[in-house]
Amino acid sequence: MPSRLHALLCIYLPHPRPLARLLHYSAAGPPSQQQQLPPSSSPPSPSHASAELWIAKALASAALLRPRHLPGFRRIDPSPLAAAAALRLAPCASSALAVFTALHCSPLSITPSAHSCQQIIVVLCRSGRQADALQLFDQMTTHYGYSPDARFLSFLVSSCTCANLLDASATLLSKASEFGCRVEAYAYNKLMSSLIGRGRVHDVVALFERWIQDRVYSPDVWSFNVVIKGVCRVGQVQKALELVERMNEFGCSPDTVTHNILVDGLCRTNEVSRGHEVLRRLQRDGVCMPNVVTFTSVISGYCKAGKLEDAMAVYNDMVASGIMPNTVTYNVLINGYGKVGDLGSAVEVYQQMTRLRCPPDVVTFSSLIDGYCRCGQLDDALRIWSDMAQHRIQPNGYTFSIIIHSLCKQNRSDEAIGLLNELNLRPDIAPQAFIYNPVIDVLCKCGKVDEANLIRKGMEEKGCRPDKYTYTILIIGYCMKSRISEAIMFFHEMVEAGCSPDSITVNCFISCLLKAGMPNEADHVMRLASGGASSIQEVPSPVRQRLDISVAL
Template identity: 55%
Template sequence: MLLRGAPYPKPLRRLPLPLLLSSSSSSSSSAAAAPPPHPAELWIAKALATAFVLSPSARLGPFGPLLLTPLAASEALRRLPTADSALALFELARSALGVAHSPDAYRFLVGLLCRSGLHGDALKVFDEMASHGHSPDASFLAFVANSCAEAGLLDPCIRLLNRASEFNSRLEPYTVNKVMSLLIARNRIQDAVFLFSEQLNSQLFMPDAWSFNIVIKGLCRIGDIKGAFELFEKMSSFRCSPDTVTHNILVDGLCRAEQVDRGHEMLQRIRMDGTCMPNVVTYTSVISGYCKMGRMEEAFRVFNDMIGLGIKPSRVTYNVLIDGYGKAGDMPSAASVYERMALCGCPPDVVTITSLIDGHCRNGQLDDALKLWNEMGQRELRPNIYTFATMINFLCKKNRLGEAQVLLKELNERTDIIPRAFVYNPIIDGLCKVGNVDEANSIMLEMERKKCFPDKYTYTILIIGHCMKGRISEAIAIFEKMVATGCAHDGVTISCLVTCLLKAGMPNKVESIMLIASGSSPRLDTSSVQDSPLSVRKSADISVAV
């Protein structure tokens, strides 16, 4: 029912209501754009929205199809407090009164549902809108697609974009670029490539240089250098000119694919032909490529070329060179670059110091590494997980397990670092080698408490450690847990366990291990394995043996 005491607006007092509303309705159907609602329709919309809020289950019969025009229904939707209530009234008005909702009502409701995170309902209403002949324009299609993309619903988003030709909508590059970037960020490179191809074939999408850059970068990431260059060659046919970013992506892709000479040639070519000027990113990619291949003379030559052209090295450039020299065992050159970095007013960061520490450790210079570790505090640089891992690993190699465990404790007190198995593994390995498998088990328990899941190296180290102590049943139990948790084992793990079983005189257990490894056997019965009393007693303290 209409609200009592609510006065009719003045126009209703001058004209008969049925005549007034019917004329308003007919004008709205013939106009290309919906006219503003009549004051009478606004009053009806307000009354309907209020009645629906007070009693959503109330019947709409008193309003009737004559009173509830599409414009009035659209205005009523805007007055409801939530997306759910708007959707309920939208469906009720259509089913109970046969209201043919206007395009404006569809757009409003889809937008409201998207902004409320109800994308499933939004897409259903969108499909209904299209099926009723209300084709969305390009901007509205882009809005819905972007909303789905931001919500992580990439597959529905792709389906929407691929319907652009159905609606004769010309998509802006921004929308497609955003979706392709999200796909590539999720390692769905082929999906991004397919979407790009579909849009190019639709002839309703005109890409820009950034569109090509996104897809070329994705192809380089998966090592498809040939595909990246094929796309690069197509840019001109779409009136797109490669820019510095395009060339940087290709040079970096070549260097990462160990085609550094080709990457260097490309750098020299673009510099000579003036297509675009290479920058510090271009040069750093080539320097990094040479460093990773241990070709330090060529790396330093490119570095000097860059300096000669007046291009200032970045911190990343210096870090790459320092890391390369450290891995090549040339610490004097690494120190020289470090000093040059400071003289050029480029302060080191945690990556710089970590690279130097790693270089000293690789060259057996523990005192120099520890000195740098201590200097980090003076420079107000906090070690990252790789700094910790480098120091812990080297201390363990030098059998200085106590100091390594002190660093591990310091790491575990840091709330800003997520532990990783490669940090724990050297300590577990060191403890197992000295026969202290119980403490190694404790370290593994600590890992699990920190939500750091053991990897195949952790399990393999523990399996060997328990076998060497004669605790075969626990070694088998650790292997079973490895399989049960879905941790991928390899030939090394199986070979180590089988070798230990054979040495222990248990060839009958080998077949069972092979069956477990293949997923064809249930849990192995270890009750017949003859362990020492100590091993049996200690097994109760080991979570991996439960």
């Protein structure tokens, strides 16, 4: 070992600056320790471990600062242990990858250990460089012949799943049996949940069926719950029931979460009676007791079907069973009564909610406001709007849209614009075209087309793109004011923005053009709407000459 150190010193002593300082520090210890030694004493002989660390620091320094000196290390034949230690000295993922590449490729070509490969892969994954990590993993398994253990493979799969490399995660899990390791169900469940979150339910079902058929892993209750929730989300309740039946094959029993998912799926597909029957069976069997989520799902199903008496019967059954309703339960009932116009019952539910000290939220007030607006009681809706401030609850975009739409229906455009200005001051609400459109519509109907266009410009300044309804309102509004040239400009802007006009818009606009004595323009609009033309540059020259002419209808 001293001869190896001597050879290393011969490599670097002619170049003493950063590397020699690092080597001197490693051999002799920190400066504070060096000063404590007597002048006549010499450093102690390094042990095997300290020598390897000393060489590792030299390797790391050379790889990062003096790569042209790496061939000189062949004289000391660095060990894989020293190469692995050099990786740990790298300050960041990029440096670690540079050290790994320099040491394990020509000219040194040190064969990396399995630990070194896994170490650099972990560093890359934790730095968000999963693509590089996968490339090294492939090199580790195919070129060097190392097989990962279950723990490491699970880490890599989870890292790729978090980085949205879902197909790569699925491929890794499918190869688990080839590597001779059995990954815990957690990794499979997390991947399936991520795939379902991105709408890939059919892929999840296919993977799940293949995995259990190939006996790659043994699914647990969570596994089944994830897949059952996915198929229920796309309305495949029958498939969900089949999966529940298969749980016994793997030693699993449906739990409360399983039944909640199933009941919610049945109620969402208008099979509320079957969902209610599942609830009754749970109460009757007593093995897996229902909770507030189970009851609320059935109540919501009945409310959406307009069966408020049945919904209230389930609510009373829940309270009698000793299960306290939560905010979601009350919101469902308030919204249900509001939809059918029974404001008295909606208010009664709200009062009961406050008596039981169940805190209302923005959905509670939005549902009450919506109910009053549906019944034409706008002033009562505005009173509820004011009550929100007393509860320190901020309205959301949906709340604004309800009030603004109702104000516009009653031609109270000034108040609607005031609320729209208030909305524009809220940085936490992303503006949507459906909130602005009623204001633009009521202004156009009142003949205030220029004010309506200012609203359109304001929404664009807020980053909200007009939709086809916005353009349709403006086109018809400007036509009604005999400002055909501007209506034509809006039509072209609409098409170029990718908003396909519907038949009502096209027919109405063509009728206006024909009444204005502009048959060529009407023909061009027909071709543009059918895809025969694509740009305002294709407007016939007579039209361009008359774009600034207002024609009376």
